[in-house]
Amino acid sequence: MNVDNAKSQMRKGMLEYCVLLLLSKEPSYASDIIIRLKEAKLIVVEGTLYPLLTRLKNDGLLSYEWRESTQGPPRKYYALTSEGELFLTGLDSAWNELSTTVKHLKTKGNEENETSTTN
Amino acid sequence: MKKNININFFGTLYAIDEDAYELLNRYINDIKKYFSGKEGGEEISDDIEHRIAEVMQELKAEGKEPISIELVKEIIARIGKPEELCNATDEEEGENSSKAHRGKDWFTKHISKKKLYRNPDDKMLCGVLSGIGCYAGIDPLWLRLAIIILTIVPLPFISVSLFSALLVYFLFALIIPEANTPEERLRMQGKPVTMETLNEEIVGNADGTNNTNVKNSKRGSLFDVIIRICVILIKCLLVIFLGWLLFGGTAILLICTFVICLLSFAMYGHPLELASRMVDADSILLNFIGTNGYAWISGVAFIIATIIFIYLVAHCIARLFNKGKSMGRIIWVYICIFFGTLILGCVSFYNLTKDIITEEDRIVAFRESQRYQTDIDREKEWLKGHGWEVIAHEHGDHYVKMHEHYSGDYSKQYIDTHSNNPNMVYTLERSVRTSPGIYTLEAAVRTDGAGPEIYAYNYRNDRLSTPFPVYAQYGGEIWEEATKKMNNTSTATDEVKRLAEAHHGKGYGWSRIRIENIEVKNDSIIRYGVTNRSGGTGYWNGTWFSAADFKLIKVQ
Known part of the structure; x- marks a missing residue:
C-alpha cells in the first residue's frame, strides 16, 4: 500500500515534466498524449490529463490550435510556447540534477553494500 | 429485454441501452458539476466530454453497439470518476484515502x-x-x-x-x-x-x-389481501371525495363568477340608477373604474381560479389511476396562482359589494331629492285642506313640518318654515264662517327669534295680534305648565305626562297664545292668520317658526 502510494506520488510529480517533454518534440492532441503516457504507465485514469493541460495552458506554458479531423469533431493540438520551452529547460536541468543525485546515491550505496559484504 | 435508444453525441449517432445512457448522462453531468466551480472548469469538462465521444467512436468502430451499461462502466473506469481527476493538478495532496474521503464528502454534502x-x-x-x-x-x-x-x-x-x-x-x-x-x-x-x-x-x-x-x-398472504381490499375501498372513497370536491368547488366558483356578472349587469341596467349617475358626470368615470373594474377583476380572477381548480383536481384523479405525469415543483405555481386569484377575487368582490352599498345610498338620496319636490306639493295640499291660504312664502324652505309637535306625537303636522335668509316672509291666512259673537283665537306657537305673531280681524277690520314668545327649540310654556302639573299627582294625567316628556323631557319650545275679544257681527266671517313679520311686513330676526292648533273659542 505504501509502495503504491509512493509510486503514485512520484508519477504525479513526473507527469507535468513528461507532458511538456512529449509536446516539445511535436504538437499533439490529448488522445495521443494519453496513449504515450499510458504506455509509460504514467497515468491510470485518462481524465487526469485534462485538468493538467488546462492549467499549463492557463499558465502560458502551452498553447493550442484547432485542427480538422478526418473522423469526428475538430481536435485541439497542444504545443509548447517559448515560455514553456524556457520552463522545460529549467525542468530538464532539475531532472538531470535529480537523476545524477539518485544515480550517485545508488552507486554509493552499492559500493557501501559491496564493501560491507566483502568485509 | 432492454430498451434501446439512439443518441446524437457530437454529431455521431450511437445506439445505447437506456440504463447505460442514464449512467453516461449522469456521469457527464457529474463531471460538469464537479469542475464547474474551478478555474477553466468548463473547458476541462468539455475536453473530457470530447474524449468520451472519442472512446465511444472507437467502440462503434469495433462494432460494440448497442453500447451496454458494462461498456459505459468501462469508459468511466478509463476516464476516471470526478473525484479522481483533480488530484493531479492539486499541488499538495494528502494520501489517496483522504482524497477519496474528500470526494465522498463533497458528494454527501452536495448531492446525497x-x-x-x-x-x-x-x-x-x-x-x-x-x-x-x-x-x-x-x-x-x-x-x-x-x-x-x-x-x-x-x-x-x-x-x-x-x-x-x-x-x-x-x-x-x-x-x-x-x-x-x-x-x-x-x-x-x-x-x-x-x-x-x-x-x-x-x-x-x-x-x-x-x-x-x-x-x-x-407477498400473497391473507393480510395482504385484506390490505388490498382496504386500498380499493379507500380508492373508491377518494374518488368519490375528489369527485364531490370537483363538482362542489367548481359549482361554488362558477356561482361566484355568475353572481358577480349578474351584479355588475344589474347595477348598470337600472334606469333610475343610471339617471342618478347622470346627476354628476364625474362619478360616471369613477364608477366605471371602481365598480365595473372590481366586477371585471373579480370575475376574471374567479374564472382563472375555477380553471386551475378543475385542472388540479382532475389531475389528481388521473394520478389516482396512474395516468398523467407528476407535475413536480410546478404544482406550487398552480397552487399559488389558485390562492392568489381566489384572494384577489374575494377582495375585489368585497370592494364591489361595498360599492353597491354606496350605490344604493345614492339611489336613496336621489329618491329623497325627488320626494322633496312632491312633499312641497303635498304640504301645499295639506294647507289647502285645512283652509289655509298662502299669502306670502319667500325664501322659506318648506310649509309644513312634523316630528317636533309639542304633544310629542311625531306624526302630527304643523305650520312651519325655516330659512337662514333674513328676508324670509311666510304668511298664512284663514277665513272661517261663524255665528256673530265675541271670540278668542288660540294657537300653539314657537320661534327662535322675535317677529312672528298671530293676528285676526274683527268686524271693524281692526288688526288684532299677539306675538310669539321666544323659546327656540327647548322648554316653552306648554312644557313648563305640564312639568308643574307633573309634581302634583292629582293633575298628572297621561296627557300631561306626554307633554312633559316631549323632546326627551326638555320640551320643544311651544307656548299657547291668545287673541281675545274678536267681535263678529252680521257678515259672520272671521279672518285670522300667522306671519313671521310683525304687522305682516315688520321686523324678523329668527330663522324659523312653527304654529299649530288654531282654535276659535266663542266667549259670548
Missing part, C-alpha cells in the same frame, strides 16, 4: 441528502406512505395500517377523521414528487449519490433483483 419522494416501486395508491416510510425509516405497512384505522374505525367524529385523512393524502399525492430517476430513488432511500450506488441502482433495477420492495408487495 435524504429527500421525500413518493415511492413508485412499492405503492398502493400513489406511493405517499411508502415514500414517507422510506424517509422516516419506518415500514410503510405500519403507516398504511394507521391510515386505515384512522379512516375506517368508527370514531365519534368519523366523517372528520375520514375526510381529513383523505384530504391530507390527496394533498401529499399532489405535492410530493414521484421518484422517477435512479438518482431520485437513491435520494429517497437516503443513499449517497455516487457513481457506484447509481450504478447499482440502475443495474439492480434493470435486473429487478435488488428491489426488496417489489418482493414485499408480491
